[in-house]
């Protein structure tokens with residue numbers, strides 16, 4: 001196993017650990033196992049021993065053959081050999097990634113602080129050998145790896161105030177729009193930055209590859225953060241280097257760069273596209289356009305993800321959080337001595353959180369009452385599904401276990417839950433929930449007292465290096481491992497390091513029992529007290545893991561998947577939501593909307609503007625009007641885990657708050673009466689936070705699940721479906737908290753395909769409305785907002801909108817040639833196809849509507865990357881889109897309150 005570390009002297013060093021002997025287990029008839037135990041050592045350096053491990057489903061001991069590979073590169077080939085040896089054999093632990101297994105065994109994790117004892121140069125390595133491989137030999141590393149004698153972790157992955165390793169980062173991107181795929185034909189020269197000092201590599205003085213090589217050599221970055229580096233930038237540089245005979249070692253390890261091909265795949269009925277990847281050995285490549293949890297240059301979320309899951313960094317940011325959660329589960333199983341079953345089939349393609357939400361959050365929904373409501377509280381079950389898993393011990397192996405026939409039953413379903421063993425999943429989520437809560441508290445504290453020094457926890461840090469397990473060839477799906485310079489086994493063994501205790505429980509202390517270490521004698525080079533923003537990023541990553549954990553319990557291909565566990569969680573969630581709703585109503589609150597794990601409640605005497613109550617022809621919708629309690633899949637843009645497109649506006653709103661306050665007070669001297677006195681009690685009440693807090697506490701006690709008062713809103717506007725003004729839909733609303741923060745769901749500005757021009761108008765309009773305190777001021781603000789809207793329309797008609805403001809982004813659902821109809825997406829895709837751009841289903845394309853009604857089909861839209869000069873845009877089409885985006889703001893101001 002190859003590790004890269006940063007020593008306390010800042011020296012980067014490559015080290016080899018030859019003591020790692022990954023093993024898998026084989027179950028089958030004894031005579032077959034005996035034959036196998038004879039056959040294997042004849043073929044490879046391997047040890048076979050009969051042992052006992054537990055079966056996950058019934059916790060019974062199973063007699064299995066433990067096969068330990070003497071070299072990690074042998075692990076995957078050995079497993080393949082056993083699979084072919086006899087189809088009666090069942091393999092366990094055989095398809096795991098080696099890097100996490102190494103971490104489990106050594107009690108380390110990526111980016112951890114460690115004490116390492118190592119030799120200067122590993123035996124068997126000579127300068128000639130390293131040079132032969134043609135890799136980089138930066139002067140600092142000396143080009144020769146040392147050999148690890150011992151490695152001891154001085155860190156804990158469950159710590160919240162850990163120190164981040166002092167990595168050197170280099171950034172690279174292409175000039176131009178960063179969100180548009182450069183493969184579609186529009187990009188400028190390459191730009192590279194060290195410490196935000198951007199320079200252009202434009203081939204004019206020297207080829208970009210040569211300039212890039214020089215920068216790499218001089219700055220020797222640990223991390224390369226790119227935009228489109230996976231599919232365009234790095235492959236392009238490598239091609240140029242090859243063409244021009246430039247030596248360009250992107251890796252620190254003397255091995256070639258690893259790459260995978262792009263592919264399209266189906267996931268939950270949607271076609272998605274996964275771009276190709278380019279990963280490095282000895283340094284980390286993060287492509288922010290092709291990764292997950294890696295959006296900012298600080299990478300707080302990603303670092304948190306790899307610490308907790310122990311996945312290799314470059315793999316973690318390119319895979320789904322589901323993989324992370326399954327490795328967390330496997331680690332717990334492995335430490336328990338439980339056999340890890342093989343992936344049941346080809347794992348389903350990576351899923352991103354929005355898809356998981358769509359697929360998995362099929363919870364209980366009470367459609368909203370439509371209208372404008374003042375003083376509404378949102379009560380949220382905090383991490384509801386994970387909390388249920390933790391509290392009720394729901395894990396695939398605990399539902400309907402064979403050991404507890406008398407266990408209490410899950411409501412509705414009658415499933416039993418184990419009383420004897422704590423579920424693996426329950427333990428995993430418990431820790432994640434706990435850590436997430438700690439970050440929440442730190443955020444609160446950090447915001448309360450900013451600017452104080454680092455907290456010294458006395459968690460020891462010795463002056464050895466921070467271990468950086470850069471995945472130096474640790475994972476490749478095919479060969480399992482590609483250890484730089486160690487393609488073959490057969491190096492002399494170190495007798496002191498080859499002994500291996502038979503059971504992992506015996507040799508592996510639990511994380512809690514790690515040796516405490518003395519306080520650091522040297523000051524920490526990097527602050528350990530994360531900022532509130534860092535805490536938020538870390539919390540978000542933990543939240544993704546928790547969301548996916550729920551998804552994976554019902555996922556048919558998951559190793560630890562069992563649909564009954566999934567159903568049990570859903571059933572409990574439904575029951576808890578019903579209990580919460582009834583409890584609120586019994587206490588005199590109106591439940592306006594309830595959605596899987598959140599409730600919008602209002603003290604019933606507070607006034608509201610509802611179309612049903614105004615005596616119009618429409619009936620009262622919402623609760624009790626029939627059709628409620630349906631189980632609905634939720635729209636994708638719930639957006640809780642996506643970055644809010646109105647984030648910038650929010651901070652502005654905060655600043656506007658006081659001014660707006662004054663303005664309203666001067667305009668409206670007294671509690672203004674409702675314009676049409678529609679509501680039962682026209683007198684508005686001051687928001688009563690305490691009452692809502694009490695309600696939350698009472699519901700929490702009744703349900704046994706943590707319930708938080710998420711916010712008290714000055715007002716909430718629940719909007720109907722776009723198709724029919726009478727049909728309520730969950731998740732199409734906006735509201736303004738008592739702190740003046742806007743929350744938007746299901747509107748255009750939350751959608752990724754909305755042109756920036758339209759989004760901007762809507763955000764601006766909502767921002768103005770966010771200054772309103774109640775219905776009266778809302779109506780006043782609406783006039784102001786309408787002026788903004790008219791200004792946008794005028795700008796559009798003048799033809800002065802920049803084309804990039806009108807770009808629409810759509811996902812291709814099929815190959816360009818397979819589109820039958822002339823939809824705008826199809827036309828743009830065909831244009832790109834004709835221009836030689838290879839498009840795959842699931843990819844995003846960008847275009848502008850030029851003349852939607854043109855008889856000449858190709859004139860209707862233009863692919864954005866083929867836009868040359870001025871082509872003009874379709875004023876009517878974009879005007880309609882503007883009107884549609886303004887409608888939600890005006891909907892109730894107009895129909896109920898009467899504008900003007």
Ligand SMILES: [Zn+2]
Pocket residue numbers: 401402403404417418419420421
């Ligand atoms: Zn049981």
